[in-house]
Amino acid sequence: MKRQLHLNLFIQSRGHHEASWRHPDSSALALTDIEYFRDLARRAETGLFDSIFLADQLALADTVAHAASTWLEPITALAAIAGSTQRIGLIATASTTYSEPFNLARQFGSLDHISGGRVGWNIVTSWLAPAARNFGGAGLVSHDERYERGEEFVQVAKALWDSWADDAVLDDRASGHYARADRIRPINHEGKFYRVAGPLNMPRGPQGRPVFVQAGSSETGRRFAARHAEAVFTAQMEKSTAQEFYADLKKLAAAEGRPSEHVLILPGLSPVIASTETEARRLAQDLNELTDPEVGRKRLSGRFGGHDFSHLPLDQPLTPEDFPDPGTVQAARSRTEVIVGLVRREQFTLRQLLAYLAGARGHYTTAGTPEQIADLIEEWFEDGAADGFNLMPPLLPSMLDMFVAEVVPILQKRGLFRTEYEGTTLRDHFGLPRPGTSSS
Amino acid sequence: MKRQLHLNLFIQSRGHHEASWRHPDSSALALTDIEYFRDLARRAETGLFDSIFLADQLALADTVAHAASTWLEPITALAAIAGSTQRIGLIATASTTYSEPFNLARQFGSLDHISGGRVGWNIVTSWLAPAARNFGGAGLVSHDERYERGEEFVQVAKALWDSWADDAVLDDRASGHYARADRIRPINHEGKFYRVAGPLNMPRGPQGRPVFVQAGSSETGRRFAARHAEAVFTAQMEKSTAQEFYADLKKLAAAEGRPSEHVLILPGLSPVIASTETEARRLAQDLNELTDPEVGRKRLSGRFGGHDFSHLPLDQPLTPEDFPDPGTVQAARSRTEVIVGLVRREQFTLRQLLAYLAGARGHYTTAGTPEQIADLIEEWFEDGAADGFNLMPPLLPSMLDMFVAEVVPILQKRGLFRTEYEGTTLRDHFGLPRPGTSSS
Known part of the structure; x- marks a missing residue:
């Protein structure tokens, strides 16, 4: 069979354009209304998408006065959505820095049971400085320590998901044997950051473990993804960098002994679509006119660890010197490097940069007809991007x-995408193997 | 209007009798199947119950080989159940010792939005020693420190739920104002156990805060309940002790300046019901015959902080000296005191004690006709129990x-219980006020 394309719907606000929430075509429902999320999941399922995805940040954005930057907590929202959908995968973001492995392993395990094996975990280490202040932290944990902790967290969570063999439950009423105790094992983890005895207090889920998703693009982030991720979200501003990233991550995964088809690379794509290209461009322009440069300025500041951009004029070309050295920013480091590179290459003014980022925060944006969008997708898919x-x-x-x-x-029609769901789990949709346990 | 009775369905295993999972009349569904829980919630809603409730423990019971002691994680399960029900309240257990206030406040806030204002939080401090070993703990935190931490945790969580005024969200597309920043306030909590800046990253839920439920019965537990609880679950083996508990807790609540009708006392009740008393007693006997004394012995040991009861013969009268001093047990202290009192009074053998506890773990059990059960309910309800x-x-x-x-x-028919739901939130069902925020 021909290699198949995978599609994930990333749900955020009333759309990924910064001004989407103000546009008359966006949903009329409140962003606290679960029906908004359920409805989108059903629409994506109608389109046979592999999955939906909810991002997360553990602090309120300082742009809330002028931007619709609130959402429901991902794990609870996806548990609620599970009952309104049958097949589509459900990917929730959760932090390795600010949660306990035992709690997280249980909630994802439970969600996998609830959804019949459709859950994925987007593993984040939480770079946002304000998040630390909601979790007792005086200062932010360093980039390297976040990943070191994340590494150990994933080991513990895996061990907990594997602590029940798949055949551990007997539930034999006649003999009174509920479970085979020798197929449920403590994990006795004692590491640098965590001490967890286990086993998990729940039988193994349909998928064994949730599908591991990751989006870190720094060198450390890529190594982490190469070891653990089964799907990788990435922000790429052009095909050539996407190809480099794709080749690099597949190579790194191979070096970890993993088949390259078990690490799916899924770049962000934010297309304005209309029946003519002119109409699509006009819609994109309408959206840009609804943006507020002060919201963009604050967001840019947030990306660069709180750096003050308030003195910069909007309509003068930027230089790399207007930005702090990305190496000194304890944040989503690779994204800051991309932005500084873009400024150097394009000689944007601040207004132009903010309009660019308003589209999808540095992910690939485009405007065109359905045919043009399909061409772009096919091209990236076929060209190793x-x-x-x-x-x-x-x-x-x-x-x-x-x-x-x-x-x-x-x-x-081009044979690139499924015409019906062939399996029932997210692992089925993504073509990923179901992990065994050491004892099975 | 006549004072109305409140009913909560406590869902556990295939019933609260230890051997329920083996009985042919219990559900055929797996205990990891969300449909089992959804179905029970719908049945309780048909009966116009105020709420359903899921308990929780943060470690696997050592009886799992011979007892169906697994369940889904409560918060995810109730989020899933919310979509299958319209009115019934949803009470989840969560621990103040092993979770972060910001995470818990978000998940309950989210669940309150998802359910349209139906969520309750059963606040526990997690006495189970094995739980500590799943959360890095070398040893268990002491009873008093657990409550001290719980007290501060609740203060932080309340402040987070109140950090958004009810009218903070504008969502005004025309003007571009999403929220009124002056109605969203940081909490800047700096206490002994927690430092949390806030605000919460989510608008306030329909109920303002979840309904606070509590079940601690020790002196510290009662003081905690008197300050915070809006509903109290309690295990009472007879009406007279229930009356004492009821009077004491209402008095303690009054001393905290709270109206006594805002603290509902809900004793556990586990009735075997059949059309004749003889038939009910026979069903109870059938269940007892399915129990395994070794499961009961292990559970008893767990209740007494791991104390070894293995040397005790099953059929010899027990004495209080067979038990460790409840004051030395860092556990659910009041329940251990009740068991030792029972042994003193009834001169039970170990087998008899285990059979007694197998019914509903020390909650009130009875067997009778519907009329007899209704009489008992009315009597306790009218007599201040x-x-x-x-x-x-x-x-x-x-x-x-x-x-x-x-x-x-x-x-x-007796005018004690609603004939239809009169409101939509759990606060409505329980007749509780909706808490304001300091700024509203």
């Missing part, structure tokens, strides 16, 4: 609907 | 169905 896409519709639900109604059929 | 009951059906779903079909109509 992507195994599929993390779709970030600029407006929700309208741009998702356009994609499902107009782009998906083209991809299907 | 209860504001309602934490119903713990010995077999699920069969004994819940009997209760809904046969007992509820009698209670309704």
